[in-house]
Amino acid sequence: MPAPFATSLCGYRDGKPNTSDSHDKQSVELGKVFFDVLGVNSEAPANKAIGNVMANEVSADLQNYLKEQAPHLSVVPEKPFTAFEQFSHLSAVRDLRQDMARDVVGAVNVLRMQSVNIVPDAEARSDLNVHLSRIQAELEVAESRRRELLDLLGEESLLKLDITVSRESSSPAAPATPLPHLVAGLSLKWSLRTDRAQDCRSQGAKMAGLRRGRMPHFAALTMEPRPTMLALLGRGSGDLDCVYHLHLPALSDAIDEYCSGSTFKPRLEIRDKFRRLRDQRRLRDYDELRGYLATL
Structure with missing residues (x-):
């Protein structure tokens, strides 16, 4: 099941979908097919602050879902790593x-x-x-x-996590001032470019190397339609657990439509790359994110 708010975030910017790279013809073409499948009106305006709106929607949706399914978990946006017990030692140099x-x-x-x-x-x-x-x-x-x-x-430079999911814990090192235990972190990317993908991977690699304790579930969440861009994250070297998509069913239909009947090899490669990502579970639907978080 896709994110209930996914379609409402979609719009057009200068006649092009706001998920698309305006300088990439294929990105614009696939984006339009994707929006047609979603039922997005071609007159729908794009939100200029889409990153912030997406973060607010994801945070609110996960909070509401986990309040019922896993009330011991707390969902907080934009929180630094040092606020959690596995990474609190990173503030030592600063102190x-x-x-x-x-x-x-x-x-x-x-x-x-x-x-x-x-x-x-x-x-x-x-x-x-x-x-x-x-x-x-x-x-x-x-x-x-x-x-x-x-x-x-020196000091380790770490971007704040876009969405954090944590639970209360008691730390033997500091029993008087316990810090929450981070169980999951999400990097939100409405759409992807090469540099944005590297941000996610770098953050995941640093988390793995700097943690003291169990590695939290770390994944990217995006609305990017291009399998090539999704593969930059999904086919990485383990820096992320997986990539979640806000509307995977619509993207699957859009790619089938975009590639159907074509003998053009690059288009067939797009379809095959997407199917591999999905079938290998490197790319997952938003509903799986909600369900998995409830088990932590």
Whole structure:
């Protein structure tokens, strides 16, 4: 079953479907067939903020579904990895960047000012100030070395997850401040271009390499009609579990119609590539996403 809101997000931009690459003739042609199967009016305007609208619709739909089927799960859009217990260690370098010596230096200065009253002997007071100055100098050197080390370590740059699905957990490392456990993350792409596909794969590879604990279910969700673009994600090296499509039945019909009766080899390759992706379950329908999340 497709996403109930999928068709409502479709529209035309300068006479071309908003799923299509306007500079790709095949993308426009297949997009029009796809929209015809969906029943999208050729006068329907394209939403300019389609990415945000898609995120809101997906988030709301999953929240409503899981509220009934799996109430222990929480669906939240746009959340950083460090908000979850498997990835909380990634904030360690960021936390260390805070000036750790500031409070100590402040305490030393207060003690120096108060030494006039608490140490009446001038010679003892002078000795105390010497020691305090030495402490402050050593702190400044240590702080400088710490910052050099932090600059060498660097920080992992991770995009926020478009949609997160998590459950409560108790962490032995921090029982007083438990963080939720991430069970699934989704990367939303209304349509695909080569660079957008690489974003998904890079994010999945980093998740796998940086996690401490079980790998969450990670997948892309898209309305892209071209099998070639879908294959960039679906036939990857395991960076994503699979690709979910907002309306797979309509896309299947559209590709059959677009390729039927054609002896043009590239069109037959389009149909065969799509069928392989679908039959190998690298490409799945939206309803499977909802059903699988309910089991986590």
